[in-house]
Every structure is written in C-alpha cells, then in structure tokens.
Amino acid sequence: LRVAQLQWSQFLEASPDLMWIKDASGRYVAANKTFYQVESSVNGDVVGKTAAECFPPEKAARYVADDLVAIEKGASESEFNVVGVDGRLRNFLTKKVILRTPDGSIAGTLGISRDITERKQMEQKLEEMATHDFLTGLPNRVLLLDRFTIAAALAHRNKARIAVMS
Numbered sequence: 001l002r003v004a005q006l007q008w009s010q011f012l013e014a015s016p017d018l019m020w021i022k023d024a025s026g027r028y029v030a031a032n033k034t035f036y037q038v039e040s041s042v043n044g045d046v047v048g049k050t051a052a053e054c055f056p057p058e059k060a061a062r063y064v065a066d067d068l069v070a071i072e073k074g075a076s077e078s079e080f081n082v083v084g085v086d087g088r089l090r091n092f093l094t095k096k097v098i099l100r101t102p103d104g105s106i107a108g109t110l111g112i113s114r115d116i117t118e119r120k121q122m123e124q125k126l127e128e129m130a131t132h133d134f135l136t137g138l139p140n141r142v143l144l145l146d147r148f149t150i151a152a153a154l155a156h157r158n159k160a161r162i163a164v165m166s
Helices: 002-014 033-038 055-071 117-131 140-155
Strands: 019-023 027-029 075-083 089-100 106-115
Touching: 019 033, 055 075, 055 089, 055 106, 089 117, 117 140
Parallel strands: none
Antiparallel strands: 019 027, 019 106, 075 089, 089 106
C-alpha cells in the first residue's frame, strides 16, 4: 500500500497537467504542484476545503457545476480560462471522472486540466489566415461569402432585401 501511495504521489507531481482529487462531499483530497502554480486565485492549501472555500464565488460555482455534470453522466469535459500566477490568460481543457468504491458508490472525482493555450492561439491564427489577406490583413473572399450567406439568410427570413456595393 505504501509503495502504491508513493507511486501515485510521484505520478501526480510529475504531471505537467493540473490534477486533483475530491471526495464525495466535494472536498479536495489532493492537488499536484502544477495546480498551485497555475491557479493564482487559490489562497493557501486546498486539501480539506471545498471549491467555495478556495476560489471566488463565480469560479467556485462553475467548478461545482462541472462536478455535478461528471457525477450525473460519469464524466465531464469543459474549457475555461484562467489568469495564471504569471499574469497570463491561459486556456484549459478539463476532464473530470467519477471515482468509485469497490461496492460501486461514488467516492469522489478526479480532475485533470491541460493547458491548450497554444492550440487555441493556433486555431485563431488559422482562422485569421483563412479569412484575411496575408499581405494586407483585409477580409478576403471567403469571409465576404460567409457574411453574405448569413445576411442573405437573415434577409430571406425577415422578408427583406439586401444589396452589395463595391
């Protein structure tokens, strides 16, 4: 048992992802060092506390809501933004799963958050490249067609007319 606990502890600390475990009552049982390095709004140690005791009300409510979805469906996945200890806005993909006891009852939740900031920035850059001219930065034909399609559908729905001027 001690070897298993040591291995689990080392695994938790070696992960570049934020990882934490909560018990069935929503109290943190464990959190890795990455969790503390990223979650700038955490005030002290989270172990033994609920989200409401550790985070601002809006953030705590979101975390609890995600926990409830995980409990209801067996797992949950969500994206959120965090201003890290370094002051940078970062995007995270969070997955939560239910932990069960041997008899099948809910023992708690395991959460893992991965920093997807670079992926989001790349997606935004690709979107920009697809809809704007490389040299001038002005909107291109793809964006024009997209906006025209939306305007035409809206005009059709409202029985209105549209015009294009160049």
